[in-house]
Structure formats: structure tokens, C-alpha cells
Amino acid sequence: MLSIKNLRASINGKEILRGINLEIRPGEVHAIMGPNGTGKSTLASVIAGRDIFEVEEGEIIFRGKNLLEMPVEDRSSEGIFLSFQYPVEIPGVSITNFMRTAVNEQRKYHGLDPMPANEFLAKMEEKKRMLDIHAKLANRSVNEGFSGGEKKKNEIFQMAMLEPALAILDETDSGLDIDALKVVANGVNKLRRPDNAFLVITHYQRLLDYIVPDIVHVLFDGRIVRSGGKELAMELEEKGYEWIKAEA
Amino acid sequence: MEGITTNYNTKETLIRLFGENRPEESPAMANLREQAMEVFVQNGFPHTKLEKWRNTDLSRSLNHAYTFPLEPASDGTEPEDIFRCDVPGFNTFMVSLLNGRVTDAGKNLPQAADGVIVCSMAEAFEKHTDLIERHYAKYAGSGDNAMIALNTAFARDGVFIFVPDNVEVTEIVQTVNLIHSSEPVFVQPRNLVIMGRNSSLRLVMCDDSVDNNVGFINSVSEFVLAENARLDHYKLQNKNDHSALINNSAFHLEAGANLSTSAISLNGGLIRNETQVLLNGRGSHADVLGAYLMDRHQHIDNQVFIDHAVSDCTSNELFKGILDDSASGVFNGHILVRKDAQRTNAYQNNKNILISDKAVIDTKPFLEIYADDVKCSHGATVGQLDAEAMFYLRSRGISASNARMLLMYAFVAEIVNRISIPELRGRIDDLVKKRLRGELSVCDQCVLHCNSREQKIAFEIDMSKI
């Protein structure tokens, strides 16, 4: 599904990713762990297409297409979803309006007619129910005045609405209390299907208790220095990142 | 021609005086004066038909038989005889001006050895011609500003300060500008402060009255801050009700320079502070602050123009004032963000409290923005003391009048607390309290207190216990 080869990326001339290789197949959940400042969020941003990063070398192939040649919105329509670590506030734009625009633009990309309003609203209701999100959220402006937990729930809700092939969760657990964390993790688990995949970026092992990964990667200094099964996460939790640093 | 009409043809007197009193000086200086005089002759005294003067009327202040002292007084009065700065523990290098002339020339700053110059402008005109030539009248443009032009035409003296590159002036420099005359005088001091790269200076400029006579001050100060210079500047204004004070300050900041200027106006018949700041180098920053406490028929006018000429500069403007009795106030803030001044951060706020139905405030916080990557905000409020806070204080047993005073004090404290010289902060804090109690007036130094208003509240509030 996603194939990243020898990806090098920099910001303002400073190299952050120094040759990333990653293969994700449908149905898989991958976790990327690592200390702060090693390039985890950069990787997520580069896949999504944030232009402040300069891709120096390498390729990202997603379902047979070269992502690096596409603008951000096309990557999204192709099925890449990024759950932001710090979702931005968009005053005055209701979530309903925002999602409807997104859904219909993506449909347009695929040559489909806009979704009829009643169908769209029914879908919103269904997803809200599925994720235990209170109805009021939908009429508020995007992320404006949301608590940390509400922002993250809203990200998961959008993910449910857009039904991406690959969802990247960038530190979705940061700033969440245990209850909000469970809501978020439950949402992700409900959305898992054989034909989609998840890339979960996290600093702590905690989230992985609820979203169980198939493969865990350790990112350090811009490279994946170690990959393994879910037990690797436990090992990291016990030994800390110093262990990896020492090895690297 | 429209303009101010008085019973005393002040403008004509000035024109005649200009012709009769040409000092011996360089052709360049003479030319400068002539051009400035032309601007004044063209425009005359500003009047209320002009947009910038709509709410400040000079006609009453000008309606006196002024004399225009151009030469030092010869009666031998020493400022020390009539005025004493009583800030406890506040050791400053003081320069006194009496009726617009520096009186104690010849004193030397301990740091003179490092090249720091603090002297009279009269001396600087003679001794520091290169610096004068390079900087004098370069920042306070007299373009269409008749008051600056008038000052430029007549300026004879004032304070000159030069701080060389990399010198930190340790002593606080204080100027005290006094008027003392049995007849109405019109004086025009002119100051110039030149700061080299990475230099720093703390400067306190006081305008005080020592008697209750009529006086008109038209002062112009120019400040130029080279790269990374730091200037901490205070204006303290405590004038009698018959005085008029027009204070033009022009600040020119180069890259990385940092300015903090505060205008604390405690009393004065008519005060107008015109402050212009040119942020001319990247990364420069200006704090422009003001507090005013006016009552009786006093009038305060603060005009602030901040020019963000280049990118990455920040400015922060906050003026707070309380107006009682028939006092009137004007605030006119103008932030200009020029086309390429990207990443500008500019904040402007004017907050007013009116505590009488006869008091009037006009406030105009303008923004003029030509760059898109900017964060600008401004605000203005006019209101009363917070009723809920009043209730809260009174529920704790504080009398209504004390609660009122306390809240007024708290309102102004936001400005006072930002004074970075501790002794000065303490003194101004004290002055504000006194002012709020109605004790502070021109006659503060005089036991008769003939001009002071009735003292409504007789005890000191212990702020620490609230």
C-alpha cells in the first residue's frame, strides 16, 4: 500500500529524515516510536505533503502512485489522512460545513457527484454514534475553543467521515487523559478493516495498549534503527530510549 | 487665513522677534531656522479646524502677553533655590533648565572619560558641530508641524546627550525643566539624544511648575538609537493649571534597538505629547506607554505615531487615563505598517475611566496596514470603575471613596509597574497615590497649598494589606 524508499528530507537546510525505508500493507497497523526530535512528526508531514519540508531524495509510492508529485489535497483524495498533533482552529467554519466540503471535493476528485445533503447528515450521525461523540460538536467551529481531548476526538471523527486508506495518527495520545485516550483508541479499532492501514506515531507505549500494532519501528536521528513486533514497544517502555541511543 | 486669534498677536510678535534676534551661527543652521520659520508663518499656530488638533484648542493657552526669553535669565536664580527633587535614594545626574536654558553647565558626568557627553545644547552647537550637523533636526521633521517648526526656528538651548558605541551609562540622567517668572513666559527647549551601537541609557525628563504663573513650553526632543542601543525614557509631567506644555518627541530606531518610553502626566492645564517612533531597522522594538490623571479643567492629549518601516519589528502601545471633574482627554494612536514590513507585531490600547459627567474623552486608535504577514490589534475602552470590584471591596469594609481610589490606583498601576527603575517606580507610585488623594498639585512644595483642592481623604491606604 505505502512504500517509502530511502527518504531524505530537510527543513531550512537542516536534514531531519536521513533515509527512511518503510513498507505498509493493507490491514496492518504500524507504530513509529522514538525520542522527541528524531523526525517522527516530520515523516508524517512529508507523507501528507507539507511544503515547508524539502524532500532531497527517495520516493513515496502509495497504491502505485508517486505521492511526491501530488499536491496535498490530491494525496488526501487518494486516501491519506493525517490526524494532526496540534489541530489548527478555523473560526466560524462549522465542522458540518468543513466536512461536507471535504467529502464533496474528494468525491469530485473521483468523478462522483456531491453527496446529497440528507445522506451526508445521516452519515455524520452514524459516525458520531459509532465514536460516541456528542451531537453538539458538529455545529461548533472547527477546533475553536476545543479542549485537547475534543480536538483529538474531532480528528478521529473526520477520519471516520473521510474513510482513508491510510491514516497517520501523529501523537494522537499527547495531552489526553485516560478516558479520552480510550475513546480515540476505540474509534481507531472500530475503523480497522482488511483494506486499510494505520501508521501510529507515539512517544509512549501507553497508546499501543489500546491500539495493538502489528509492527513497531523505532525512529532515531532520522532513521528507522529497529523494527519488530509489538513486544518491541514493551521493551522500549522498560529500557527507555537510552538503550536505543547507545546502540545507534 | 484660519487660525488662532488672540488679543496679543503672538504670531506677529514671534515673526518680528525672529527677524530681530538672529544668533551668530553657521549658514546651514541659519538656513534651517529660516525654512522652519517659513513653515510656521505659513501654518501659524495649530487650530481646531485641523484634524489633528480638532480636540485640543490652544487659543486660551495662547491668550496671554507672553515674553519669549531667548537669552539666559540674569537675576541669578538657581533651580536649587526653588526646586528640589525628592526621590529617596534616587541618585541621578541632574541637568536643570530654567525658562528653557540649562543652568548648571559645566558639570561633568563621571563617565565623561568614556566619551559620554551630557551638556547644554548651546554648548553642543559650538563644540560638537559634527554631531549636530549629522543629527540635529533630522528626526523631528517640521514638514507641516508648526509647533516643531516654531521650536526649530527659535531653539537656543536644551539638553544634549551623546553616548558612544558600546557604552552603558550607569548613572540615570535626569533633566528638570522649570519655569519661574513673574510674567507669562513662552519657552522652547530643544533636546537631542544620540546613542551609539550597543549603548544604553536611562533618562528621566521632568516638567514641573514651581509657582502658579502662566507659562507655555513648546519642547522638541530628538532621539536616535543606533543598532542594538537601549533607551529607557520617562517623561514626568506635573504642571500647574495655568500652564501649557507641548511636547514633541521623535525616536529613530535602527536594527535591534530597544526603546521604552513612558509619559506620566499628573497635572497640567494643557498637555499635549506628540510621540513619533520610526522603526527603521529590523528587529527593533518600542514600548510606548502613558498614564494620565486629570481633573478640574485640565486637558491631556497624547498623539502617538508608530511607523513600522521595515520587517520584524514589534511595538507595544498602552495608554491609561482617569478623567475627573471637567477634564478632557484625547488619545490619537496611529500605527503604520509599511508595505514590506512583514512579520510586524503591533499592539495598541487606550483605556479610559471617566468619573464625572463633565469629563470628556476622544479616542482614535488608528491602524494603517500595507503588509499581510502582520499581527496587529488595537483596542479602546471608555468606562467606569468595575461595579463588581467596587462591591467586593466594600463588602470587605472599605469605604466607597477608598474603594474607588483603590481601583483607580490599580487601573494606573499597570503602567506604573512597568517602570524598570525601582526608585523611580516607588516615587511615581507615591505620586499617583498622592494625586488620587488630591494632595498633589503644583504647590506640593509649598506649605500654603493655596491651589490644592479640598482634601477629601485623610489617610494613607496601605496597599500591601489589600
Next chain:
Amino acid sequence: MENDPNNILDEVTKGEYKYGFYTDIEMETAPKGLSEDTIRFISAKKNEPGWLLEFRLNAYRKWLGMTEPTWAHLHHPPINYQDIIYYAAPKKKKELASLDEVDPELIETFNKLGISLEEQKRLTGVAVDAVIDSVSVKTTFSETLEKQGIIFCSFSEAVQKVPDLVKQYLGTVVPSDDNYFAALNSAVFSDGSFCYIPKGVRCPIELSTYFRINAANTGQFERTLIIGDEGSYVSYMEGCTAPMRDENQLHAAIVEIIALKDAEVKYSTVQNWYPGNKQGEGGIYNFVTKRGICKGNNSKISWTQVETGSAITWKYPSVVLMGDNTVGEFYSVAVTNNYQQADTGSKMIHLGRNSKSTIISKGISAGHSSNSYRGLVKMTKRALNSRNFSQCDSLLLGDKCGAHTFPYIKTENQSSIVEHEATTSKISDDQLFYCNQRGISTESAIGLIVNGYAREVLKQLPMEFAVEAQKLLAISLEGSVG
């Protein structure tokens, strides 16, 4: 309306100024230029009573002694007032008895504008008065309204039908020498709308006027007078368009609103005059005086405007809060793109006790345009316990435009509270990236964000206008971010 799925912002339609067509109708015009003769010509054409001709001539004589105001943050070449046609009207063959007799070309024009008069009548229950160039061509629904005693007709008709009402109120809110453009309008106004809501009547439908400038070299000087008698309510809408022409055309209108005791008048405008082309050529010069007076206690006047058109906009819808407990409101979205210039805002003059006013202004500038908010809030000595809150925000798209804020605040009593806040910002890269990541193109994202930014104002509009306004905002900003 937020919960109605049909009102979700539709996909932004592509296209430039779509009302730029010109209709070929036989016209009757006055000779170019302005003189007492022109005024007598207009007055005679309209068969006006002597007092109205006097009113016009008085205004004209005052205008001759006045000069064009220069204080606004606007730049334009001098206007040659002798090069304008002051009267242009579709030639009437005879009195129109029904809609069938209206010139088919004209009907077509209004169909193109999306205001099919017949359709409107049947479907939406909105009464429409359509003014083309200078003359009101058709007022729908007037019979239905008459049953309730509501008078809604063209201004000329009102002069004939209810001269006393017109005489009583004309020029009482905007005196004929109020300002240069008001004096000009008072001298040469040709037609407009008149509306009177009797005591205690709540007007059951939205009243709407559609203004269109069609003929070349023509100025449009319409005059609207709305009187809300005691305890009445009316919501009034005004829309405007003009053909695309290379030369500038002058529009100098006056709107006067009188709200008597307990009355409420809500006035909404979507102003979409031709803004000129991308190089700043052509477009309407829009110098308009709109003012209402809350004359009786507890009355309320609310202005809502969406300004997307005109090369130049000079307009300050104001409220004089004369009665006690009166309310004045001003909600505005002003968009400028390319070389458009807008200097707009509001005046709230508080005279009555416990009066309240609100100003919400959202300026959006793009291209090489200049967008200024200018406003005055005045609390007089008598206006005890009054309140004003003003929020004036500017959004900048691009680094070649200007956004300015010029508020004037004057307070003369201690019990009133005035608060003014303003911010200037741009659409952040983070917001755009967030939208892009959800699959939304940059163009759509800007439309979305701008509409969100303006939502506080848009939600004040009657439903019929809100959807149109949202689309208009997005269209006006097309191509503003590369």
C-alpha cells in the same frame, strides 16, 4: 439556518462578474450635465408638486457651494459632474396595467439577475421593487401589502399617492446639505423605494428592492425612505448590479429610515455593483448616505451589509439613537479585490438613555485593493448608561493590499461604556494545510475560511440573501491567492 443542510456552503461557482451584461431597452434620457434646467426637467417628468421641486433646487444651490470630501482613504480621478446623464428611464409606451405589459427585454434582464419578478411573486413571498437606472419599473405584491395598510411602492408613486407622508419625513434624517453627495442626490434623485409600515403592523414578508444601472454615462441617484410607525416591524433588502463598462459610473444614493416608538427596522444590503476589471478600469463609484433615526423610545434599527462590488465604496450606514432604550446595530462584510477601494463603517450617535449599539465589521482585502473601516461612536451627555461594543477585524490576502481601521470614539458622560476591539490577521498556512490535507483545494479552502470569518455578519442576513452572499464572497476573492 445553520442547521439547515440546504444552507451549507455550496461548491464555489467559477466565473467573474456575472451580472455584467447590458440590456438593449429603449431609453428616455435627460441631456448630459447638471443645471437647474436638468432638475426642472426631472421634476417635470415626474409630475412633482412644487414643494419637491423647491427641495431639489435648494439642495442644488447648496451643493454648488460645497466641495467633494477628501478625508476618506480613497483615491480617484476627479469626477466630471457635467459629463453625467442625470435621468435615464426605460421608455414607457403607456401605463402598465400588469406584468405582462412590461418590456420583455426588461423581464429578461431581471430573469438574468435571478430575480424573475413573477417567480418571486409566486414562490418566495418576497415583495420586490425593481429600479433600473433611475426608475422603478415594477413593484410586486403591493396589493397584498395594501390590505395591511403597508405602503410599498416606488418613490415617485409615493409622491403622488401619499405626498403628506413623503413631505413630513423626506430629508429629516439626511438633511439635503448633509454632505456633498447627499446634496447632489437631493437635487437630482430620480426614483427609489418608499415604505411605510403602519402602527402595530408586523410586515409579514421581506420587502426587497433591486437596483440596476443599465445605461451608459448614467448616474444613479435613488432615494429610499422607510418609515416604521409605532410598534411596527419590517425587514428590508436591497440588491444591486451594473453592466461591465470601461468608464466609471457614479452612484450616489440616500436611504433614510425613521423608527418611531417600539418600531424595528432591519435593512440588509448585498452590494454587488460592477467593481471594475482586474486592472482597475471601470466600475461604479458608490457614494452613499444611509442613516436611520431611532426616534421613539425602545425602537431599533439594524443595518447589515455585504459589500463586494464597486470600484469605490464610500458608505457609513448610521443610527441616531434618539429615544431611550433604543438599539442600533451595524454588521458589515466588505471585500475588496484587484484595485477596489472601500472606506466604509458606521456612526452610532447616542442621544437617548440606556441606548445600545453594536458594530461588527469584517474587512477582507486582496489584490491591490484598499479596505478601510471608519466609524464614530459618540456618547453625548444625555445618553446615560449607554453601551457600545465595536469589533472591527481585517483579513489580508496577499501583500499588496491595505487594511486600515479608523475608529473615532467620543464619550461625554461617566455612566456609558464604549469598547472597541480590532485585529488584523491573514489566513495562516496551518489553516490552509489542514484544509488541503482533508482534500479541500486551496481556492475552496479560502472560500470556506473567509465565509467562516464573516459568519457573524452573514448570519444576520435574511435567508434569501445569505446563500447568495456566501457565494459572492468566494467569487469576489477568486484568484486572489496564487
